[in-house]
Amino acid sequence: MALLRSARFPALLLLIAAVVGLVLANTPLADAAFAVKDAYLGVPGVFEMSVGHWIQDGLLAVFFFVAAVELQFELTNGQLASPKRAVLPAIAATGGVLVPIAVYLAIAGGSDAASGWPIPTATDIAFALGVLAVFGRGLPSGVRVFLLALAILDDIVGIVFIAVLFTSDVDFGMLLLAVVALAVFAVCSRILDTRARGAAVIGLIVSSLVTWYAVYQSGVHATIAGVALGLAMAQHPAMRALHALEPWVNGLVLPLFALSAALVVIPAVPARELSPAFWGALVALPIGKLVGIAVAGGIAQRMLRVPAPAALTMGDLLAAGALGGIGFTVSLLLSELAFAGAPGIRDQATLGVLAGSAISLVLAAMLVSWRAWHHRRTTAQTRDS
Known part of the structure; x- marks a missing residue:
């Protein structure tokens, strides 16, 4: 279990799962893999979903619950508790959202792939922190804090996009039921340590399942139920739940989603015939994120007049920007949602996310290694002088 709570191993597991999914989809085993993904599970005539939807709408809600608990902690007791401390990463995150959107639209705007503009706005916390843990020995704590806050704020943006952009034909009766069940969940979490345990x-258990089911039936994407439950739960039991669920999320939920989302047949077409969705994601993640975060972060430090000892150098900001380009999990989900009605474009957008995230991962590994080496050398020189 300790291995699944670490920063390094879950990131490696995610990468392996994505590679396995991509390989399966392009071998003679493809038909069997897609048959499993498309198989329906549930109570016939009452409630059924395909395996792929159980993973995307069901298991991934657990991931968003854990992310929301972490967000709740950061907003109340962590890196985002103070508005002053949150301003710098918030401005950098804004640049890391707007610039990738602009890059994507510059490539795909005006085409049938334009609706995929939210795809390159996400940062995968697990991957980013995994790369930081592997290559970042010696980095000052300020860089880690900045990246964590940046990734959390990126997650908020992704959650908002999912809630606002991919909701249609809302059933307000079901939404009201979800709110009532959520209120019951919040109350129950606050009496958990009393005699009524x-x-x-x-x-x-009952109210969380009802909340998820009602949100799913309301037309709002079901992962939002996980977010709502994570934010509504009392903090002490929420942190215990996070501790219990974290190994399962890292070891099962995210790898299953990565494998499922990466079940994409690589198109046998010349590069010039690939969809703009592919090129948009491929370029916007590594380039848009790096430029957006580094430039916005640098401008923010000048505006806020961050003193020299605490300020991040441009090298550190570039490393953080490269880490921000590892979109992966949430970008894959946004790709699934943006092109739900266009499987061909969706598959090419997914390939773009995988390729763009891979480029960002390699770039981030190089930049983080360079910055870590620089800071270790500087510390050693200071100690010797």
Whole structure:
């Protein structure tokens, strides 16, 4: 379990799962793999979903629950608790959202792939922190704090995009039921450590399932239920839940989603015939993120007059920007949602996300290694002088 709580191993597991999915989809095993993904599970005539949708709408809601618990902690007791501390990463995150959108639209705007503009706005926390853990020995804590806050804020943007852009034909009756169930969940989490513990546990289980089901049936994407539950839960039991769920999310939920999302047949077409969705994601993730985060972060430091000892150098900002380009999980989900009605474009956008994230990963590994070496050398020189 300790291995699944580390920063390095889950990132490696995600990468392996994505590679396995891509390989499966392009071998004689493809038909069997797609048959499993498209198989329906549930109670016939009552509630059924394909395996792919159970992973995307069901298991991924657990991931978003864990992300929301972390967000709740950061907003109340962590890196984002103070508005002053949150301003710099918030401005950098804004640049890391707007510039990739602009790059994507410059490539895909005016085509049938234009609706995929949210795809390159996300940062995968697990991957980014994994790369930082592997290559960042010696980096000052300020760089880690900046990246963590940046990734969390990026997740907020992704959640907002999912909630606003990919919601249609809202059933307000079901949405009201979700709100009521969410309120019951919040109350139960606050009496969990009282004599009514048994009833509270049952209430938590039932109300969380009802919240998820009602959100799913309302037309709002089901992962939003996970976000709402994570933010509504009392912090102490929420952190215990995070501790219990983290190995399962890292070891099962995210790898399954990565494998499922990466089940994409590589098109046998010349590069010039690839969809703009592919090129948009491929370029916007590594280039748009790096430029957007580094430039916006540099401008923000000048505006806020961050003193020299605490300020991040442009090299550190570039390393953080490269890490921000590892979109992966949330970018893959946004790709699935943006082109749900166009499987051909969706598959090429998914390939673009995988390729763009891979480029960002390699670039980030080089830049983080360089900055870590620089800071270790500077520390050693200071110590010797």
